[in-house]
Amino acid sequence: MHKKQISKAVINRLPRYYRYLGDLLEKDVVRISSKELSDKMKVTASQIRQDLNNFGGFGQQGYGYNVEYLHTEIGKILGLDKKYNIIIIGAGNLGQALANYVDFERRGFYVKAIFDINPRLVGLSIRGIEIKNIDELKEYITMNQVDIAALTVPKAKAPQLAADLAKWGIKGIWNFAPTDLHLAEDIIVENVHLAESLMKLSYKLSEKNKANDK
Amino acid sequence: MHKKQISKAVINRLPRYYRYLGDLLEKDVVRISSKELSDKMKVTASQIRQDLNNFGGFGQQGYGYNVEYLHTEIGKILGLDKKYNIIIIGAGNLGQALANYVDFERRGFYVKAIFDINPRLVGLSIRGIEIKNIDELKEYITMNQVDIAALTVPKAKAPQLAADLAKWGIKGIWNFAPTDLHLAEDIIVENVHLAESLMKLSYKLSEKNKANDK
DNA sequence: TAGATTGTTAATCGATTAACAATC
DNA sequence: TAGATTGTTAATCGATTAACAATC
Known part of the structure; x- marks a missing residue:
């Protein structure tokens, strides 16, 4: 069919x-x-x-x-009748903001763990979710069912990390790093490029200015 | 022409x-x-x-x-040769994450102030940018040149606030609230709907599952 | 039944791709 | 000059809108 x-x-x-x-x-x-x-x-x-x-x-x-x-x-x-386990990689401001966004759980997206490379953040908790050392990432993914990884790491780290995540069995990546991840096509990537969004706003503002100047 | x-x-x-x-x-x-x-x-x-x-x-x-x-x-x-003054309305996690995102300044977007309704946040500083009481918003916009307002407030507050901002002379709104702002068409709105982005990821994941089950 | 509104086909519109002459 | 690659026109493809028969 x-x-x-x-x-x-x-x-x-x-x-x-x-x-x-x-x-x-x-x-x-x-x-x-x-x-x-x-x-x-x-x-x-x-x-x-x-x-x-x-x-x-x-x-x-x-x-x-x-x-x-x-x-x-x-x-x-949209698949919202299912439950998804999410991990957040990168416990910076954006990662923390995502971890705190309770509304996701209402839609079936459960944040199970946060990972960071910074030892000063490791061990802290956000909404009861522990920040773990990124060294433990591979083991965590292998031992737990993780559906989605939200990637809130610097641009330079994102591609290698994404490749590792794919290798370790992650199915979907919610990518906030300002770069495209070129992975095998069975890995689903959804990008949130804030800088590009702001540029579009900038474009529209300057278009309007040009129109007004006429 | x-x-x-x-x-x-x-x-x-x-x-x-x-x-x-x-x-x-x-x-x-x-x-x-x-x-x-x-x-x-x-x-x-x-x-x-x-x-x-x-x-x-x-x-x-x-x-x-x-x-x-x-x-x-x-x-x-894209209008990146110009400078834009931004204010952030809503000093929650997402607002703070935006305020901390230094890279915007490299592109000419300067965060000048943050506003919140919560008195416990008012007076604090993020990267040297003061969180002001939202009561001062109107006066601030009137007295300073503000090009863009980033809206990181709850859904229920966003439409009225956006209408006020438009009335007070804001040109562009970078809207993070999960709602559409219906404003006069000379007000530029650029939406960032994180929940919708996550739903798209969810859709693609469940499509893949269906394909695999065949 | 008569009125309302869908589901679906056909027509239009717009965006993408292909092709190639212009030209560096 | 010969080769490369653009700028641009024409052809194709896909998405949106219009129209209306089906039907609740």
Whole structure:
């Protein structure tokens, strides 16, 4: 059976749908039409229906979509019905911020350990999660089920570390280092490049300035 | 004169070009062809040439591109030749992580103040930058030139705060709150939705699992 | 039933890739 | 000059939007 590949553009929009549906759910909204949702989200109703129908018919003619049901189904598509064990590598400010972000657990992402190279940080705890020495990383991954490693280490350290993580059996890397990790393609990498995000903001600001100067 | 609008896809790629060129520059690489760069970046040479030619002819036939020149020119396109004053609103973990991220200054982004509602944080300093009471926000913005506000506050507070910031004359918002800010269109918003990034990773992981189960 | 809204096909639009003449 | 590589046009591909029959 030939399953049509879902386009990347669609996947990128799914978390946003999920967020809006979660917000509606909190407001006890029971049903919503693609038109109503399109008004809220500033996208076309057609796009919403096309996107959802990549995964199945979640709506009902003449009625629209049941908010709770659609929220749950998109959650399943995103894999949020599963639990993931995360380790954070790099206990700097960003690593600590991630470790403190309790909301992740609500979505099934559990931070199990933090690793750092700095002996002054090793032994400390964040939210009850111990900072371990990075020397113990290999053994930890081998002995525990770890699904995701969040990489908040300096750029220079990231590629080698990522290669090691892949070798030791990590499945996914949430990469915050400002570099691309070129790994075997069965290792999933999701990048968060803050500097690039800020540059986009900078671009848009200077575009606006140019427009105003005219 | 009719200036062709640059597509969003192109803008999104510019910071990545800038990063690769910066890396080449550090390695003292003088020239690079679109073909060589395409091999490194895993994109087509054709796309690189198309992207760059939206902004002008930066290369030379038979030679390629001068790395330093191209780096500088893309920097100008991105507005990195200008200086920006940033304030951070929300001195939680993420706000503190941003305040500590020295590298931003290298690119012309200067963190001038941090604001928080929590009286226990007010008065503390991060890298010599004082945490002020959020009550002083309006006056600060009015009295100082502030270009960008990084918003690292809880979701519930973000929309009202963003509306206030817009009213008080902020030009750009770097939004880390997991919500969309619907503001007048002359206010530039750049979102960093960490939870959505993690969901994409989750999706890709569960896709891989499904493929393996077959 | 009549009205509303989906699911889905077809049309349009835009982005990417290929190809090659221009030119360094 | 000959070889290399750009800048740019044309062809292809994919994503978005429009339209409407199906159906609740």
